[in-house]
Amino acid sequence: METSFFEVSNTASLWGLFVNAGYMTIVDEVSSIDQIYKLKIPNQEVQDEFKKLTAYYLNVNASNLNVMFNALKLAKMDDFRDKYQAMLLQLPFYHDL
Template structure:
C-alpha cells in the first residue's frame, strides 16, 4: 500500500524525501487522521508512513496545524526504510547493497560496474538529462549510508557547491566526495571528463571541513554510459 502511494506522490513529497535522506529528519505537515487513498496529498502520505512505523514524530511544532518534525526511528526500521527507498528509486535493493559495499571496501571497479548496472536497469535515459538528475538519483540511493555517514548535498564547501559529500561518522572511516559531469555529445571523452570532476573537487577545496582519509570520485555520464575517476587523498 505504501509503495503504491509513493508511486503517485508529487514533487513536494519528493523534495521532502530527499531532505529526509540527507538530514535524517524533516519538518513537514502530517495528516494522520486521513487515509492517503481518501485524500491524495503529501501530508497524508507522510501520515501513512508515520502510522505504519517507518517514521516517527520527534518534535511537535503545531498540533493545530499538523506541523511536526519526523525522522527514521531506529536502525531496525532504517533497514526497512532502505528497502522502501530502493522501490522509490526503482532499483533492486540487492544492487544498492552491493554497490555501497564496494564503495566502503574501496573496490573502485566493483563500484563502477554495479553503478553502471543500476543505470542500465533504470527507465528511459531521457529522465537522466543533466548533472543534477544523476546527482538526485544517487542522493536517493545514499539513504543506505546515513547510519555510517553524514550526507551533505549541494552545500557550500570551500569555494563552491559540491554535489555529494559522504562524511564519515567515525574517525577510522573513509569519507567520500562525489562530483558529477554530464556530456551532451557522444564523442566526449568520458574518462577526461571524470578527471575534470576530480580536479574541480580539489581546486574548489570541497574537503575543507573534512579530516582524515578522503576519496575523491568523479562520475562522468553520457546517457547510461559512465566513466569514473577515483583518487585517494
C-alpha cells in the first residue's frame, strides 16, 4: 500500500512517514515517555525538495526562501527577520479570505 504524506492527517503519522521513507533521520530521543525525537534532514537533495515544497505551499519565491534559510543557518538574525517579515506580508491573512 502506498501513502502520500499529503494524505496523512495526523501530524505524528506524517513525521513517522518521513522517517520511515528516509526523508528525516532520528538524531536523538528527547523523551521516551512522550515519544519526542530530534530529527534532521539527511542530505542536500531532500533539503532542497523540502524548500521547494514549502515555497510552493506558501506561494512564495523559492530563492527568497533560500536566502531566508541561509540567513538563519548563518545566524544573521537581522537578515532573517527582514526576509521573514517580507514573506509574511505577502501571505494572505485569515480575514482576507
